[in-house]
Amino acid sequence: MNRGIMRLGLLSGLLFSISVLATPLGRNYSEPVTEAQYLAAKSAMDAFIHSTQIVLTDPSQEFYKREHAQPYFGKYDEQAREHKLHPIGQRIRGTVLLFHGFTSRPHQMAVLHEYLFKLGFNVYNCGLPNHHQLPGPSLVYTPDPRQWPQVVLKKELRDRILAIYNDTEKRNRLLAKFLVSGNTNPLGGSQEEQSAFLMQVQQIIDSKVPNSGFNVLEFYSAYRNPNGELFKKYFLDGHRKYVEYAQARLKEVEPLPGPKYALGLSVGGTVALALAATEPEKIDGVVAWAPLLRTFGEENRMKVLLVGPSNQVMTQNRGAHFNVSSYTAAEVFGMSVLNLYASNEELSVPTFMVLTESDWETAADIDASRRFFQGIKGRSNQNVLYEYRPEHRVPHALADPKEATVGDRGAANGILVTNEYWRSLYKETARFFADGKVEVSNLETKEGDPDLRRPEDNRTFGFIPSN
Numbered sequence: 001m002n003r004g005i006m007r008l009g010l011l012s013g014l015l016f017s018i019s020v021l022a023t024p025l026g027r028n029y030s031e032p033v034t035e036a037q038y039l040a041a042k043s044a045m046d047a048f049i050h051s052t053q054i055v056l057t058d059p060s061q062e063f064y065k066r067e068h069a070q071p072y073f074g075k076y077d078e079q080a081r082e083h084k085l086h087p088i089g090q091r092i093r094g095t096v097l098l099f100h101g102f103t104s105r106p107h108q109m110a111v112l113h114e115y116l117f118k119l120g121f122n123v124y125n126c127g128l129p130n131h132h133q134l135p136g137p138s139l140v141y142t143p144d145p146r147q148w149p150q151v152v153l154k155k156e157l158r159d160r161i162l163a164i165y166n167d168t169e170k171r172n173r174l175l176a177k178f179l180v181s182g183n184t185n186p187l188g189g190s191q192e193e194q195s196a197f198l199m200q201v202q203q204i205i206d207s208k209v210p211n212s213g214f215n216v217l218e219f220y221s222a223y224r225n226p227n228g229e230l231f232k233k234y235f236l237d238g239h240r241k242y243v244e245y246a247q248a249r250l251k252e253v254e255p256l257p258g259p260k261y262a263l264g265l266s267v268g269g270t271v272a273l274a275l276a277a278t279e280p281e282k283i284d285g286v287v288a289w290a291p292l293l294r295t296f297g298e299e300n301r302m303k304v305l306l307v308g309p310s311n312q313v314m315t316q317n318r319g320a321h322f323n324v325s326s327y328t329a330a331e332v333f334g335m336s337v338l339n340l341y342a343s344n345e346e347l348s349v350p351t352f353m354v355l356t357e358s359d360w361e362t363a364a365d366i367d368a369s370r371r372f373f374q375g376i377k378g379r380s381n382q383n384v385l386y387e388y389r390p391e392h393r394v395p396h397a398l399a400d401p402k403e404a405t406v407g408d409r410g411a412a413n414g415i416l417v418t419n420e421y422w423r424s425l426y427k428e429t430a431r432f433f434a435d436g437k438v439e440v441s442n443l444e445t446k447e448g449d450p451d452l453r454r455p456e457d458n459r460t461f462g463f464i465p466s467n
Contacts, residue, residue: 024451025119025434029091030258037255038088044252045073045124046082052132064133069105071127071249075117085122085256093120093434094259094284097249097275099128099268101397102292102330102363108265108400115426115455121261121433124253128268129245135326149241150325151332157213157234226336238325239333242267246275250282259284261433265399266292266363267330269353270337276349277340285350285382285436287429290396293334294368295327296361338368341376350382352432354425357387360395360405360417384438393417398425401457424448426455 052070074085086092096116100108106125117123130148202216222230231237250260262283264272269291276286341347353373355366366387373385388394395405398419406416419425427448428438442448 025093025431028434029093029120030256032089032091033086033257035088037257038085040255041253042073042085044255045071048249048252049073052127064135066105066132066134068107069127069132071106071125071132073124074122075114086117086120091120092122092256092258094261095122095124095253095256096261096263096433097246097253097272098123098125099246099262099264099271100125100131100399101264101266101268102128102327103131104265104397105131108397108403110459111401111422111455111457112263112399112426112429114458115453116430116433119430119434119453122253122256124249126246126249128271129241135323147238147323148326149238149329149333150236150323151239151328152236152325153234154236223332223335225339226332227339235332237332239329239336242271242329242333243274243278246271247279250275250279254282261285261287263287263289263429264291265289266396267333270330270334273351274333274337274340276351277337277344277347280347280349283349285352285433287352287354287432289354289398289425290356290361290364291334291353291369291372292330292364293338293372294365295331295334296363296365334368338372341372345379347376348379350380350432350436351376352384352429352438353386354398355385355387356392356394356396356398358390358393358395359413360393362405363396382436384432384440386438386440386443388421392421394419394421398422402459421446423455427452 049071072083074083076082077084098106098109098113100106106113106127109125113123113125128148135148205214205216218230219234222228222234225231226237226239246262250262253260260283262272262275263286264270266289269288270293272286273288273291273293276283351373353369355361355364355369357366370385373383377383377385388398395403395417397403397405399422401418401422404416404418406414421443424443424445424447428440428443430452431449432438439449447454
C-alpha cells in the first residue's frame with residue numbers, strides 16, 4: 001500500500017480516537033485494523049453489494065427495480081466514490097450488522113448507522129434477503145431467486161388439498177383456528193376431546209379430497225416446528241433464507257477485529273436473534289426492536305398461515321406488492337426462532353429487547369415477545385427488556401425518526417405518529433454495545449443521557465417509502 005495513504009489512515013485514526021474520547025462510553029477497542037483485514041472484509045462486502053445492483057442496470061429487469069434499497073457499509077467517500085470502513089491502523093469498538101423491517105430498506109437504519117459509525121463502530125447495513133428489489137410476478141411453486149422469502153405448500157399437495165382453503169364450512173374454520181393456534185392445547189378441553197375433533201376433521205378432508213396424503217396431525221406438527229424434517233414434507237421452506245442471508249453477511253465481516261453485534265427491527269429483529277442463536281460464538285450482543293416473533297392479531301395470523309401457503313393471493317404493504325406467502329415466511333421464521341431458543345437452553349448471547357405497547361404496534365404480538373424474553377432472561381445478566389408504554393405513542397416502526405405510522409384502531413385510528421424517543425434509544429443501544437449495559441431510566445426521556453453524543457438526522461430528505 002502507498003505509504004502516504006497509510007500515514008493518512010493512521011492520522012485519521014488518531015484524530016477519530018481523540019474525538020471518541022469525548023464520550024463516556026467504555027473504551028474497549030480492538031487491535032488496530034490491519035491492511036489484510038480491511039481489504040478482506042471490504043472486498044467481500046463490495047462483491048455482495050455489486051450483485052444486488054445488477055438489476056438496476058439490466059433493462060430486462062425493469063419490473064424488479066427498487067431504488068435506494070441496496071445494502072451499504074461504513075461511510076461514503078465522495079472523492080473516491082465508494083463506501084469505506086474506519087481506516088487501516090485504527091482501533092474500533094467492533095462491527096454492527098443492521099437488519100431493517102419487512103418491506104422496508106436499509107434507509108430505515110441510516111440515521112442509526114451514521115451514529116454508531118461516528119462512535120467508533122464499523123457498521124454494515126445489510127438489508128433483508130432480496131429486499132433490494134421488488135418481488136416480481138409469482139412463479140407459483142417454481143423457486144425464483146428474485147422473490148422475497150416465501151413459505152408455500154408443495155405443488156403435489158397443494159393441488160389436492162386446495163379445497164381445504166376454499167371451504168367455508170364452520171368445521172373447517174375450526175380447523176383453521178386449530179392450525180394457527182400457538183397454545184399447547186389450542187382447542188381447549190381434554191386430550192380426548194381434541195383427538196375426537198381431529199378425527200372428525202380428518203374425515204372431512206378425506207371425504208372431500210380422497211387420497212390427499214394430508215394428515216392433520218402431521219400438518220399441525222410441521223407448522224409448530226419449522227426447523228424439523230416434517231416441515232419439508234408439506235412446504236417449500238423459504239423462511240430459512242433469512243438466517244442463511246444473515247450468516248453470509250456475518251462471514252463477510254469476520255476478518256475485521258473486535259466483537260460482532262446484530263441489531264434489527266421487526267422481522268429484522270427476528271433475524272438478529274436468529275443470527276445470535278445460530279452463531280453464538282461469533283455474535284457478542286444482539287438488539288431486537290419490536291421483533292416479529294408472532295404476528296399481531298389472531299385473524300391476521302389465520303390469513304397469513306392458511307391463505308399464504310396457497311401462494312394465490314397478492315397483498316401490498318406501503319407500495320410493495322408481494323404474495324401473502326412472504327408474510328407466511330416471516331411468521332414461520334418467527335416460530336422457528338422461538339423453537340431455536342426453547343430447544344437450546346445454553347444460548348446466552350447478551351440481548352437488549354425493546355417493545356412498544358401502543359395502538360401503533362400494528363405488526364408484532366407483544367405478549368409473544370414478552371414470553372420469549374422471560375424464557376431467556378436468566379441466561380445472561382446482561383439481558384435487558386424495555387417496554388414503551390401506551391402514553392409514549394411509539395409505533396412499531398421505531399427505528400427511523402421520520403418514519404410515520406398511522407394508527408388503525410381505538411383512539412389512534414387515523415393518527416400519524418413517529419418515534420419521538422429515538423435519540424435516547426440510539427444512545428442506550430450504543431451503551432449496550434460498548435459497555436454491555438443499559439441505563440433504562442434514560443429511555444423514559446426523549447433526549448436520554450446528556451453526556452452521550454447526541455444523534456442527529458442530517459438527511460436532506462424524509463423517509464423513503466417502500467415502493
